[in-house]
Amino acid sequence: MKAARASLLAGAAAFMALPAFAQGGGLTVPKTIEAGAAFSIQSSGSGKGSLYIVGIGQALKRDIQLGETTWFPVGSLYNAGHYMVVVTGDGGAAESGSLDVVPESKPADLSFLARPSRLPVGLHDGITGAVYVFDAYKNLIPASMPVEFALAGPSGETQSRTVNTRYGVAWTALDSTPKQGTDKFVARSGGVSSERVIGQVPGDPCGLKMSAAPAGKDVRLQTDPVRDCSGNAVPDGTIVTFTEAYNGAQSTVDVPLKRGIAQVEMPAHPGATITVASGVILGNQIRWGR
Amino acid sequence: MLKASLLLLAVAATAATMAVAQPTVRVEPAHLETQRPLADETAKAAIRDYLESWQSMDAALEQNRPDLLDADFVGDARDKLSETIQEQAKLGIRTHYEDRAHDVQIVFYSPEGLSIELIDTVDYDTQLLDHDKPQAKQQVHARYIVVLTPAELRWRVRVLQAQTE
Numbered sequence: 001m002k003a004a005r006a007s008l009l010a011g012a013a014a015f016m017a018l019p020a021f022a023q024g025g026g027l028t029v030p031k032t033i034e035a036g037a038a039f040s041i042q043s044s045g046s047g048k049g050s051l052y053i054v055g056i057g058q059a060l061k062r063d064i065q066l067g068e069t070t071w072f073p074v075g076s077l078y079n080a081g082h083y084m085v086v087v088t089g090d091g092g093a094a095e096s097g098s099l100d101v102v103p104e105s106k107p108a109d110l111s112f113l114a115r116p117s118r119l120p121v122g123l124h125d126g127i128t129g130a131v132y133v134f135d136a137y138k139n140l141i142p143a144s145m146p147v148e149f150a151l152a153g154p155s156g157e158t159q160s161r162t163v164n165t166r167y168g169v170a171w172t173a174l175d176s177t178p179k180q181g182t183d184k185f186v187a188r189s190g191g192v193s194s195e196r197v198i199g200q201v202p203g204d205p206c207g208l209k210m211s212a213a214p215a216g217k218d219v220r221l222q223t224d225p226v227r228d229c230s231g232n233a234v235p236d237g238t239i240v241t242f243t244e245a246y247n248g249a250q251s252t253v254d255v256p257l258k259r260g261i262a263q264v265e266m267p268a269h270p271g272a273t274i275t276v277a278s279g280v281i282l283g284n285q286i287r288w289g290r
Numbered sequence: 291m292l293k294a295s296l297l298l299l300a301v302a303a304t305a306a307t308m309a310v311a312q313p314t315v316r317v318e319p320a321h322l323e324t325q326r327p328l329a330d331e332t333a334k335a336a337i338r339d340y341l342e343s344w345q346s347m348d349a350a351l352e353q354n355r356p357d358l359l360d361a362d363f364v365g366d367a368r369d370k371l372s373e374t375i376q377e378q379a380k381l382g383i384r385t386h387y388e389d390r391a392h393d394v395q396i397v398f399y400s401p402e403g404l405s406i407e408l409i410d411t412v413d414y415d416t417q418l419l420d421h422d423k424p425q426a427k428q429q430v431h432a433r434y435i436v437v438l439t440p441a442e443l444r445w446r447v448r449v450l451q452a453q454t455e
Contacts, residue, residue: 032454052425054385054418056347056450057370059377061420079370082452084416086426096426100454115402125325128401132437132449138366140449142435166323167407167435169398173325 029085029097035104035137036078042069043087043095053099055083077101080139103139107190110134110147114185114196120203121180121230125173127151127198131187132169140168147189149174154181154200165189176200178230202232208283210242210276215265219288222263223276233260238278246272311390315341318395328399328406336406336438337394339445344414347371347450348387354379364439364446371450386417406445410434 026044033039041051045066053060057079064070066089077083078101085097111132119126129149133141147170150160157177163170170189176198177183183198206229213220221242226234240262243252246269255262266274268288276283317337320328343362350358356372363371378384391413398407411433418425437449 050420052383052418052420054378054383054416055452056351056374056387059374059381059383059385061381061383080451080453082430082432084418084426084428084430086418088420088425094426096428098428098430100452102454103451113400113402113404115404128325130400130402130405132405138370140435140437140451142453167397167409169400169407169437171324171398171401173401 027085027087027095027097029099032100032102033077035080035101035135035139036075038072038074039077040069040071041085041087043067045089047090049087049089052086052088053077053083054086055079055081055101057081057101058083078137078139080135080137103141103143104135104137105141105143106135107133107141107145107192108136109138110187110189110192110194112187112194112196114198117197118199118201119176121176121200121228121232122178122203123176126176127183127185128171128173129185129187129196130169130171131165131189131194133165133189141165142168145189147187150186150188151177151198152184152186153177154179154183178232180232202234203228203230205234205238205278205281205283208240208276208278208281210262210274210283210286212274212286212288214268217268218265219268219272219274220263220265221274221276221286223257223261223283225260226257226262226278234278236260240276240278242266243275243277244269244272245275311388313341313344313389314391316391316393318393320396320399322396322399324399324401326399326401326403328396332399332406333396336396336445337408340394340408340410340436340438340447341392343447343450344387344389348389350375351378351385351387354384361444362446363448363450364441365448367447367450382421384419384422386419387414388417389414404439405448406438408436408438410436 028042030039043066049064049066051062051064080101080103083099088094114129131147144164146162148162149172151174152158159174161172180200180202185196185198187194205226210223236257238257239254241254244266253264255264272288274286346362354375356375393411396408417427432452435451438445439448
């Protein structure tokens, strides 16, 4: 009982706090209300009538007693936008005004676009995030507010940046971290957060190096463990190409990495030139002895 | 000959009277702070599709047909408009929106290219009909925040929200 009374008093206080403006003759309508807030509209005249509140976000209609105050409880009008307010009487005469519903100031939801979902390590500005900030009624909050972007790498290191929204949106670009694995990309604003996962894969091989050893009539070629420039192991399956040039002829073998290395046996032609590459990355060259 | 010319003029005049007046459109230079350049063709397509969305929104709200929103609206914008149409139908009312002028500026193009935000200062007329009886008409000058996202063939409106100036 006590709680109900307190709630009624609070509701009445909320109504009293609203700025109201006379519009269209005897119609008194608040100029703006916050989404979902309680409000009231005062009409003039006497007899029965209808009150309409229409906009692209909502449409309301109430049967009213002209000259009295019509109360709209919390949650009646919640989609932000511009509304036409119309009161008609039985005689057909209409009074009209307008009302703007503004979003709540507290964020309740972040629409977080993060790209790409997978990229190589160590890429400058390689990861981008854009955040649209919404209130509890899915209204975009246009007032500027800070959004913190944080990218945590697999080994715990974090890049963080705070950006203020402009027209309800904030964005940033961050570097992918040097270590392969899974990054957590988080956006936070007003106590709300949204997380995306970014996969970081090793970059191109770096310092590709092979060695050669005799194997009967052949030469056994084997790379050192293949790593990118940040020291991450290049994934198994990556193709390594061995090329042997001898006496104007050339033979090429593509070998997938297995357990981090590639190995193959090729004919041991004395004086042959053997090279290794992976994609556009060239490794060392060996001249097989006569 | 003269009679034929007069007839042609009369037909042209009738057609002009029957035609829906096209809104005037002014496009301000984009004011972007993002890393992704916005191609002219992309900007033109987004603005063209957004302006067309006003026609389908008007048709949907005037006929209380949410299906007319499908080509131009998506996500929350579509859901909210659809709910408004359901409310209108339940109450027996319809609304007519006629846009007279747009002043559009693109303010954001997301770095991954998946959203465009624009600000549009619109002049439009709103008319309310209750069981087909006109109740009131208003001229409105309002600023809208609009977020568009790309679909297969066109940009669709994901947020359409009037902002108090």
